[in-house]
């Protein structure tokens with residue numbers, strides 16, 4: 001079956017988490033005092049075995065991500081965490097946050113989040129949250145979502161990563177909520193903490209934390225290289241790039257892969273390394289030519305003087321009777337006349 005539910009032994013107030021078996025079936029037992037996982041019963045392609053709710057310390061404890069709106073799960077979390085000092089949210093996705101209101105009702109503890117919604121309180125990046133025998137620091141790590149936080153316990157080196165780093169596979173970066181450039185910066189920030197162990201929002205704990213973070217950085221850099229290599233063949237949509245890059249993966253994953261490729265393309269576009277062509281729905285991306293738009297300075301496709309957006313704007317502006325020529329190849333190649341006097345340079 002799936003990942004074993006974590007066995008819990010309690011000696012006084014010292015809760016111990018025991019991890020079950022590794023992929024080869026041999027037993028791995030790791031005892032981490034004070035840190036307890038309760039696995040939510042919401043397994044799925046993006047949640048792996050389910051959401052990990054983490055309970056850190058005791059009297060009072062700090063609870064990270066009470067999980068989905070599941071009273072049974074929250075009841076179990078409450079039983080293991082009482083009394084609760086604070087409920088911390090890594091982000092507001094439905095597999096992490098809705099249980100917080102239920103746990104707050106039961107425990108009376110405040111819910112802290114980077115972007116608080118109803119009845120929650122603001123938790124800024126850098127803020128310190130003290131519990132009974134644990135102190136967590138909130139670290140703003142946008143990328144998976146703009147409001148994403150991870151929580152770091154300096155003393156033990158434990159890093160609670162939510163969906164920023166998973167125990168297996170990669171984190172989903174789905175634009176526009178997900179942003180690859182921010183995510184890459186967040187990976188560097190997490191690396192700079194030099195964590196000893198990662199307790200992720202999904203999947204097993206990662207005991208080689210720094211290696212895992214390096215692996216994540218390398219993975220994204222490799223993907224970016226692949227995207228650029230595929231664009232050598234000419235302009236493509238994100239969907240068209242997927243089969244070449246994900247040839248080893250089953251086709252069911254292609255729609256999700258296209259979102260990830262799009263995240264890379266948007267990062268590269270912002271950096272001026274690729275150019276966006278066409279309307280958003282059928283938007284294609286091309287390698288930047290090194291030349292820039294005469295109006296706005298954005299990169300243009302080879303042979304063009306205006307970027308796509310300025311080309312469209314030029315079309316929509318009241319045209320003079322003469323003085324425009326349309327080059328072959330469509331909107332991206334509109335060449336504005338030097339005689340135009342409609343004030344477009346002021347925009």
Ligand SMILES: [Zn+2]
Pocket residue numbers: 091093144163
């Ligand atoms: Zn998420």
Ligand SMILES: [Zn+2]
Pocket residue numbers: 046047093095096162163201202
């Ligand atoms: Zn999640």
